[in-house]
Structures are given as structure tokens and as C-alpha cells.
Amino acid sequence: MGPGPSDTHPRVLSAISAPTLGHLDPEFIVIMDEIKEMLQKVYCTKNELTMPISATGSAGMEACLVNTIEPGDRVVIAQNGVFAGRMADIVGRLGGELVLVDAEWGKIVPVEKVISAIDGKKTKLVGIVHAETSTGVCQPLQDIAKAAHEVDALILADCVTSLGGIPVEIDNWGIDLAYSGTQKCLSCPPGLSPITFSDRAVEVLKNRKSKVASWYLDLTMLINYWGGDRIYHHTAPVNMLYGLREALILFLEEGQENVFKRHQINHKALVGGIESMGLKMLVDPEFRLPQLNTICVPDTIDETLVRQQLLQNYNIEVGAGLGSLKGKVWRVGQMGHASRRENITLFLSALGTILNTQGFSNDTSSALSRASSFYN
Amino acid sequence: MGPGPSDTHPRVLSAISAPTLGHLDPEFIVIMDEIKEMLQKVYCTKNELTMPISATGSAGMEACLVNTIEPGDRVVIAQNGVFAGRMADIVGRLGGELVLVDAEWGKIVPVEKVISAIDGKKTKLVGIVHAETSTGVCQPLQDIAKAAHEVDALILADCVTSLGGIPVEIDNWGIDLAYSGTQKCLSCPPGLSPITFSDRAVEVLKNRKSKVASWYLDLTMLINYWGGDRIYHHTAPVNMLYGLREALILFLEEGQENVFKRHQINHKALVGGIESMGLKMLVDPEFRLPQLNTICVPDTIDETLVRQQLLQNYNIEVGAGLGSLKGKVWRVGQMGHASRRENITLFLSALGTILNTQGFSNDTSSALSRASSFYN
Numbered sequence: 001m002g003p004g005p006s007d008t009h010p011r012v013l014s015a016i017s018a019p020t021l022g023h024l025d026p027e028f029i030v031i032m033d034e035i036k037e038m039l040q041k042v043y044c045t046k047n048e049l050t051m052p053i054s055a056t057g058s059a060g061m062e063a064c065l066v067n068t069i070e071p072g073d074r075v076v077i078a079q080n081g082v083f084a085g086r087m088a089d090i091v092g093r094l095g096g097e098l099v100l101v102d103a104e105w106g107k108i109v110p111v112e113k114v115i116s117a118i119d120g121k122k123t124k125l126v127g128i129v130h131a132e133t134s135t136g137v138c139q140p141l142q143d144i145a146k147a148a149h150e151v152d153a154l155i156l157a158d159c160v161t162s163l164g165g166i167p168v169e170i171d172n173w174g175i176d177l178a179y180s181g182t183q184k185c186l187s188c189p190p191g192l193s194p195i196t197f198s199d200r201a202v203e204v205l206k207n208r209k210s211k212v213a214s215w216y217l218d219l220t221m222l223i224n225y226w227g228g229d230r231i232y233h234h235t236a237p238v239n240m241l242y243g244l245r246e247a248l249i250l251f252l253e254e255g256q257e258n259v260f261k262r263h264q265i266n267h268k269a270l271v272g273g274i275e276s277m278g279l280k281m282l283v284d285p286e287f288r289l290p291q292l293n294t295i296c297v298p299d300t301i302d303e304t305l306v307r308q309q310l311l312q313n314y315n316i317e318v319g320a321g322l323g324s325l326k327g328k329v330w331r332v333g334q335m336g337h338a339s340r341r342e343n344i345t346l347f348l349s350a351l352g353t354i355l356n357t358q359g360f361s362n363d364t365s366s367a368l369s370r371a372s373s374f375y376n
Numbered sequence: 377m378g379p380g381p382s383d384t385h386p387r388v389l390s391a392i393s394a395p396t397l398g399h400l401d402p403e404f405i406v407i408m409d410e411i412k413e414m415l416q417k418v419y420c421t422k423n424e425l426t427m428p429i430s431a432t433g434s435a436g437m438e439a440c441l442v443n444t445i446e447p448g449d450r451v452v453i454a455q456n457g458v459f460a461g462r463m464a465d466i467v468g469r470l471g472g473e474l475v476l477v478d479a480e481w482g483k484i485v486p487v488e489k490v491i492s493a494i495d496g497k498k499t500k501l502v503g504i505v506h507a508e509t510s511t512g513v514c515q516p517l518q519d520i521a522k523a524a525h526e527v528d529a530l531i532l533a534d535c536v537t538s539l540g541g542i543p544v545e546i547d548n549w550g551i552d553l554a555y556s557g558t559q560k561c562l563s564c565p566p567g568l569s570p571i572t573f574s575d576r577a578v579e580v581l582k583n584r585k586s587k588v589a590s591w592y593l594d595l596t597m598l599i600n601y602w603g604g605d606r607i608y609h610h611t612a613p614v615n616m617l618y619g620l621r622e623a624l625i626l627f628l629e630e631g632q633e634n635v636f637k638r639h640q641i642n643h644k645a646l647v648g649g650i651e652s653m654g655l656k657m658l659v660d661p662e663f664r665l666p667q668l669n670t671i672c673v674p675d676t677i678d679e680t681l682v683r684q685q686l687l688q689n690y691n692i693e694v695g696a697g698l699g700s701l702k703g704k705v706w707r708v709g710q711m712g713h714a715s716r717r718e719n720i721t722l723f724l725s726a727l728g729t730i731l732n733t734q735g736f737s738n739d740t741s742s743a744l745s746r747a748s749s750f751y752n
Contacts, residue, residue: 191613237567
């Protein structure tokens with residue numbers, strides 16, 4: 001129940017342990033096509049260039065930026081947590097002209113701030129995080145996408161923690177570029193980063209003046225392996241792709257609506273229990289991510305000791321705060337397969353008990369009843 | 377029996393299907409330490425900076441180059457196959473001043489050619505492939521390492537196909553940088569790239585004037601996760617690392633000498649059988665890789681049809697020729713777990729039979745007897 005990697009689904013664990021096929025084997029090509037088609041469904045997109053990058057989510061971020069940004073390009077990055085800061089870092093390495101929109105951690109980035117940073121100027125790309133794993137904030141994307149398109153900029157969304165836990169509607173929202181990870185709501189091990197590029201983004205890629213700075217992430221070559229020609233680029237991580245395929249099958253079997261509803265109910269139960277104990281959530285209710293819950297640590301409590309006891313005594317992992325939230329929050333995930341009533345119940349019971357022993361007195365049984373009421 | 381990915385060992389398949397630990401979990405940190413220590417043994421090095429990159433072998437190549445090369449640096453790349461060409465491509469993307477040594481495919485690069493390319497000039501790095509997967513050539517490295525060091529250049533060796541199949545003696549040979557893949561002689565699935573940096577290479581890394589061009593592969597940050605501080609960089613591919621750990625245990629259990637001897641015997645049996653059928657090997661005997669055997673396709677034979685029949689009728693994958701060897705060779709791997717007498721026997725039987733039906737008459741039973749004689 002940390003911020004990821006989340007628990008891998010048993011069917012995914014079983015899938016990744018199948019014998020390793022060759023990366024150009026006809027049977028494996030079928031698996032690649034299935035993955036692509038299912039990823040399009042999960043991303044709610046018709047984008048032809050939709051595929052997993054052969055590395056973790058951060059490489060997906062780098063892939064989106066390195067394929068579109070050229071030296072001197074103006075890039076607006078909206079930052080309200082750790083991961084947008086990482087985007088900004090990469091833009092710098094690529095020689096982009098960075099315009100940073102700094103917003104409060106734990107809040108959304110106001111659209112007006114982004115518009116004012118774009119400032120009507122020629123801009124190559126606007127980057128923003130959909131689900132900020134460091135704060136638990138869910139960022140509305142549609143208005144910012146519109147603002148980006150007004151100056152003909154591409155809009156890039158970090159969907160690492162959102163994909164598979166809350167709606168990610170690439171085409172409806174007008175998102176040009178997105179990346180995700182397999183180890184959050186898709187309940188796969190870490191190791192792959194599903195990305196999607198709109199036709200506008202592909203146009204930018206095709207009209208580059210300079211070579212893509214990274215060979216490994218160069219989509220002008222990768223599309224020939226994931227597309228019709230199957231030209232060898234690098235050896236695909238075959239067994240990890242078995243796992244992603246199984247995870248996507250699981251998601252579509254349960255059905256998008258059901259998956260999202262399950263995350264919402266478990267989230268409400270968790271928050272109900274937490275607030276009943278007298279603890280506070282960091283994020284305003286309307287912008288909370290159901291899958292990543294940031295709980296404010298009470299002043300009197302040793303946050304590290306609580307996490308240690310959760311792990312040692314109850315086998316529960318939760319995350320610490322990052323950056324400016326270090327020591328101030330716990331990050332409690334309930335992602336994909338880990339989003340289950342029994343996990344919520346166990347976590348609340350364990351946390352309530354630990355807090356009581358640390359002198360933060362709470363009525364744990366009331367908190368459990370409150371949580372339980374959301375399942376009726 | 378292709379050029380990789382090879383068959384994954386059953387114990388490795390089992391290991392990767394264990395539940396996913398957090399990438400900062402104390403138990404996982406122990407696993408990371410074990411991997412590092414075992415990798416040092418397999419690479420025959422004391423290099424502190426020895427770790428797997430969280431992506432496939434090509435990303436390991438890019439990691440070695442992107443962390444050491446800065447714009448304007450003179451770089452000598454010795455090319456006698458596909459993979460050195462890839463090094464040259466990456467050097468170009470990094471703004472390096474590329475000096476390409478072109479040598480014949482299927483032969484080693486003569487040390488004199490490299491010395492003449494270095495030309496006594498200030499050079500940042502000399503790159504060469506130890507085991508060229510596209511040709512089956514094993515390149516001697518010691519004299520070239522010496523030549524590189526004479527102008528204070530780093531020497532980089534591609535050990536993707538060599539590590540775990542033939543000796544790779546990083547410290548004895550004076551290699552500064554090396555990368556490998558997990559999907560060849562280590563009998564893991566593809567997805568990780570073990571690298572090693574000598575102290576000289578680390579000095580170069582620490583004295584860079586510019587930021588490393590890639591965020592994902594930036595070792596100045598990665599060493600803080602794989603080193604003592606355990607500072608979060610990206611989410612490590614946890615389950616793949618379970619697999620690598622198990623593969624390294626298997627290698628050390630059998631013992632380096634025994635592993636190499638097994639590859640040699642199976643290689644000799646394979647070549648004995650092949651030559652007995654009247655087929656020719658591409659590479660001169662003294663420079664053949666036991667784990668990657670390039671067999672010349674007879675003029676009268678449809679090479680694609682042979683590979684198709686091997687796959688469809690016998691479930692055997694072998695590789696096609698790449699680049700200038702396209703259509704001219706088959707690439708037959710016997711790597712790690714796949715290096716077994718029964719595989720050699722089945723392959724020779726199947727190939728002999730197919731060639732007979734295609735009009736290349738051969739005495740398959742004699743070939744099998746010849747192969748068998750090497751096991752006495």
C-alpha cells in the first residue's frame with residue numbers, strides 16, 4: 001500500500017514466468033499487437049503510436065520529451081510536486097527554454113497560471129502531471145490542453161499513477177502525449193512504460209531538424225519494430241510484456257467503470273476511517289486521487305516509526321513524503337489489485353493501534369465502522 | 377537457439393514470479409547488494425560501480441557512452457559488425473568527434489588498425505565489441521586496452537553476448553567500461569543491462585563539465601540508489617532483478633570454469649556436426665564464439681525457409697544474418713541454460729533433415745556421430 005510498486009496480480013506473476021519467446025517470434029508479434037490494441041482501450045485513444053517503452057515510467061517521461069523537444073524550444077512545465085520537477089530537469093538537459101509554473105504542493109495547478117506562463121508565445125510543449133504521486137493530487141487536464149493548443153503547443157500528461165485507477169481519456173481531453181508505468185494501477189511489476197502519441201505529436205516527431213538525443217528511446221526507429229515492419233531495434237523485455245498483456249486483460253475483463261468504482265469506494269472508506277481517527281488528508285476532497293492518499297502526520301507522531309511498525313508488524317508498506325512534504329505525510333496507495341476492502345480494513349486497524357501506542361489516542365473501532373459503512 | 381533472448385532457466389522463471397517488493401524495502405536492498413557482489417564476481421572485477429541498468433543491453437551501451445562522452449570528445453569506435461555501428465551512432469548523438477575503424481565482418485579488428493586510428497592523439501574513449509552477436513567473432517581486448525591507455529583514453533567493451541559464456545576479465549584486461557544483457561548467457565529474460573565502471577571511468581564521470589544528456593541513465597544520480605544512500609531515482613524493475621539474482625546464483629553454483637567448459641564442448645560438437653555435413657563456419661576457428669555460431673548458408677539453399685521449418689516443425693529458433701550478412705548466414709546460439717547436449721543433437725538432426733529435403737544432401741547420421749564424439 002505504498003506509492004508503487006503496488007502488489008502484482010497473481011495472474012500477472014504467473015504470466016511473466018512463461019518461457020521466453022524470441023522478440024521476433026511470430027507468436028510474440030501477436031502478443032505485441034494485442035498489447036497495443038488493449039493499451040489504446042485503456043488510454044481511450046485511437047492513437048496509432050501507442051506502445052510500451054522498454055524501461056520504467058521515468059524512461060517513458062524521457063521518451064516523450066526527448067522525441068519532441070529540440071534545443072531552443074520553449075517548454076512550459078507546471079510543477080506542483082516531485083515529478084513535474086523531473087520533467088523540468090529533462091527539458092534542461094535537452095537544451096529547451098524552460099518556463100516553470102510553480103504551484104503549491106498538494107493543490108492543483110490553476111489553469112490561469114499556465115495560461116499566463118504560455119503568454120501567447122510560440123511554445124513547443126506544455127507538460128503537466130495528471131496524478132502527482134508525491135502529493136496525491138488529481139489535476140484536471142482539459143482546460144490546460146485547450147490553452148496549449150491555442151498556441152499550437154503539444155500537451156504532455158504524466159499518467160504514471162492515473163492509468164488504470166481513474167479515467168484517462170486521451171482523445172476526449174485532447175492530450176497529445178502521455179506516459180505511464182506498469183507498477184501502479186495496472187498491478188504489474190515495474191519495468192515498462194506505456195506511452196501514447198497523438199497524430200500531432202507524431203508530426204512533430206517526423207519534422208524534427210535534429211536526431212533524437214537518445215538512441216534507446218528514439219521513436220523514429222522504435223515505431224518500425226512496434227509497427228508493421230518489425231525491424232529489430234533492441235531486444236524487447238519479453239516476459240515483462242507477458243505480464244502487461246495479462247494485466248490489460250484483467251482490466252478489460254473487470255471493465256473500466258467497475259475498476260474505477262472499486263477504487264472510489266475503497267478510497268472513500270479509507271478517508272472515512274482516517275478522518276474518524278482525527279487525522280487530516282492533505283488534498284481537498286474534489287482533487288483527491290483515490291489510488292494515492294496523502295495523510296498528514298500529526299505533530300506529536302514519529303512518522304518513520306509508524307512506517308517501520310506497519311512494515312514489521314503488519315507487513316504493510318506505506319510511503320514517506322518526498323521533497324517539501326518529507327516527514328509531513330504518509331502516502332497510502334490502494335492501486336489496482338491492492339484496492340481491496342480487506343487491505344483498507346487491515347491498514348486502518350494497524351494504523352489506529354500504532355497511533356494509540358504512540359499517544360495519539362483514537363477510537364479505532366469507530367473508524368472501522370465508519371469505513372465499513374461505505375460498502376453498504 | 378537464436379542470438380538471444382536465449383531460454384530462461386526454470387529457476388529464474390520461478391524467481392521472477394515472486395511477489396513484488398517495494399524498491400526501497402529493506403529486504404529488497406539486501407537483494408540489490410547480493411546482485412552487485414555477484415556481478416563483480418562474474419565480471420572478475422573489484423569495481424565499486426557495478427550494477428544493472430533498468431533496461432535492455434542497448435540501454436547499457438547508451439549508459440556507458442552518455443555518462444562519459446561530452447560534446448567535442450574524440451572517440452574511436454572499432455566496427456566489425458552491427459553493434460559497433462550502434463556505438464558510433466550514439467557517439468554522433470552525443471556530439472562526439474567520431475573516428476570509425478572499419479574492419480571486415482566476420483573477422484576481428486586488428487589491433488594495428490585501432491592504434492593507427494588513435495594516432496597518438498588525445499582521445500576520450502575507445503569502444504569495441506567483445507562478442508559480436510551479428511558475426512560470432514570473439515575480439516581479443518588486452519592489446520587494444522593497452523593502446524587506449526597509452527593516450528589516456530577509456531576502453532569500453534560490449535560484453536552483451538560474452539558475459540557468462542566465455543571469460544570476461546575486466547580487471548585483468550584493464551577494461552574501463554563494460555555492459556552486458558541478461559538474456560544471453562545469463563539465461564534471464566531480457567530487460568536489464570549489467571554495467572561496470574573502473575575507478576578511471578568514475579573519475580571521468582565525476583569531472584564532467586556538462587550534465588549527462590539522459591536523466592534515466594545518469595549515473596551521477598543512479599549511484600546514490602545503488603550505493604549507500606539508497607536515494608530514490610526511479611522504481612527499479614523489482615521482479616526482473618529477482619531473476620538476475622537467481623541467474624547469478626546459478627552461474628556461481630556451477631562455477632565459472634565449468635560453465636565455460638560446457639559452452640566449449642557443446643560448441644565443438646556443433647561445429648563438428650556442421651562441418652561433417654559439408655557446411656562452413658563464417659569465423660576462423662581461433663576467434664569463434666562458442667555461444668554464437670555463424671554458419672554460412674549454401675548458395676542453393678533458401679535460408680528463410682530453413683529457419684521457418686526449424687521453428688514450425690522442431691520448435692527451434694535460429695537467427696538470420698544482419699546487415700551485410702543478411703541472407704548469408706544462420707546465427708545459432710547455445711547460451712547459458714540452452715547450452716546442452718540435447719539441444720545440439722536436436723538442432724543437427726533437424727537441420728540435416730531439412731537440408732536433405734532442400735537438395736543439399738548430407739549424411740546426417742555421420743554428422744551426429746561426429747558431434748557425439750566430443751562428449752567422450
